[in-house]
Amino acid sequence: MRNRGIDPELALGNFVEVDRERREAITRVETLKAQRNRLTEEIAKLKREGVDATSQSDQTRALKSEAESLEYSAAIADERLKEILQAIPNLPQDSVPIGKSADDNRQEKVWGEQTVFDFPAKPHWDLGEALGILDFGRAAKISGSRFVVHFGQGARLERALANFMIDLHTGEHGYTEVLPPYMVNSKSLFGTGQLPKFAEDSFHCDDKGTYQPGVYQDNDHWLIPTAEVPVTNLFRDETLEESQLPISFCAYTPCFRSEAGSYGKDVRGMIRQHQFQKVELVKFVRPEDSNAEHERLTRHAETVLERLGLPYRRMLLCTGDMGFSAAKTYDLEVWLPGQQLYREISSCSNFESFQARRANIRYRPAQAKKSEFLHTLNGSGLAVGRTYLAILENYQQADGTIKIPSVLVPYMNGDTVIGKQQGRS
CATH class of the missing domain: 1.10.287 (Helix Hairpins)
Structure with missing residues (x-):
């Protein structure tokens, strides 16, 4: 601790x-x-x-x-x-570096060279608004701050990215696609570790009264902060057979976060939104396989970035920067030339038996009389909005248009460039 x-x-x-x-x-x-x-x-x-x-x-x-x-x-x-x-967090693995903050995270890998242009690189918010594909002002009118509206080819790009990721994970990586509910009860949020400690980070629906810490209901509703919550809880209070493992799911859902502790941070652009879309990877595995499966899941997320030609680095999070439920976490950070920095685009974690204990998810080893807690893992494969803005910044051209990565062209109705949208003002 x-x-x-x-x-x-x-x-x-x-x-x-x-x-x-x-x-x-x-x-x-x-x-x-x-x-x-x-x-x-x-x-x-x-x-x-x-x-x-x-x-x-x-x-x-x-x-x-x-x-x-x-x-x-x-x-x-x-x-x-x-x-x-x-309220006590998971125990970090011995391989996790000891540290106090993100400054103590350890770089494990760098892929691709930082994108350099022969013209001044712009951030995604300038690029998107100039092209008419992003509108932060009208989103604020509709819903308040930390929202965005997508238009035309921009809206299609968001959808294209999600379809590309799902096709890659289901077609090549062996995941089964799941479409879960976008609202969950407090028992589910407790199971994955969001409650009781992080209640302020999620949106509670006003249908069943006020949330009471320590009272985990099965008939109240929260908007999901990530698909990790409903997908992990699919097997809550169940015992699986060893022959069923590993189980690998992927899910494309909207995610809703209050960003309670981020006041004043990343107020421009699409970095910290109250609503964003994400493709989530979730695994249920035997304890002896969880470290190897963690490496495999992380590689699956990295493959998305590599296919899109986006430079990134892999960071091993230190003890002080790791999430509450995690025993070990890799963050993938994509290079954003318009902001001249690396930004997290995926977080891949091994929770060992921490979530399984809270959610009572067990498996029965072959020839064993008693069941045991299995291990859970998850990671973003990827956060769609952040991948979107990474494409805008890494594929921008001198005239302000955006070149579309070749793997996305079939998903973009054959378009190779995103230009200024007609009929937008």
Whole structure:
């Protein structure tokens, strides 16, 4: 926990004290129950002998009342212990570098050379608005800040990218496509680790009242922050057979995030949107296979970038920059010449058994009597909006038009260039 930048004493709080109180209450309850049992036998004997047992009956009622009060106290303490434990993040693997922030992440790989032009490179927001394919102003009028409207070839490019990614992952990489619901209940968000710690990062629907921390319902609704949530929870409270593993799913969905902690960050363009589209890769695997499957999933995401000819680097996240549920994470960062920086476009994580424990997803090893928790993995394959803006910035031409990567031409109705949209003002 210290390696993750967390003070164990603050994280655990009064855990030891609450645990002691809970144990003492349970022990006292057992003592009281034993006393009640003896009194019950004594009362029965006295009644058989015709002797008044009022005093003993009063003692029995008093013992019952005290026991019920202690049981309630033990239950409250048990819930408090669960709250503390549920807020503790996953343990990082030994291969994860120890660090405090993104500055301590380790570069593992660089692919392609940074795109250089013989003219001043523009950021995607300037390119998109000049061509009439992006409109941030009208999106703000409709929905507020951190939204965008796509038009014409720009809208088609978004769709083309999603279709290309899905076809690649299902056709070459062996994933099964899934179209899940775009709303989930709080039990699902707890299972993948978004609740209770990150409730502010998601949008809660106003159909079933206010969300209460620690109360995970199955009939309330949240907009999904990523397809990871509904797809991982497909097998919640289920036990799979070992012969079914590995299971590999991909899903194209909108994603909704409040960006609660990003006020003032990346306010221009399509970097931090409240709504964006993403192709998500999710795997359910045997524990002994999860590290190899993590490498394989990451390569599948990298293949999308390579087929599109987008320069990128692979970063191994340090303990202080890794997500709450992850045991190990690779970030893929694409080069954006219009901004002269690398930007995350995919995060590929091995959660080991962390999510499976919270969601109760098990598998039954062959010849084994007992079931075990399996391992889950996921990664973006890729974030469609960020891939879109990476194409705008890396394929821009001197006249402001955008060359379309060759692999996308069949998805763009044969168009090879995105030019200024007609009829836009």
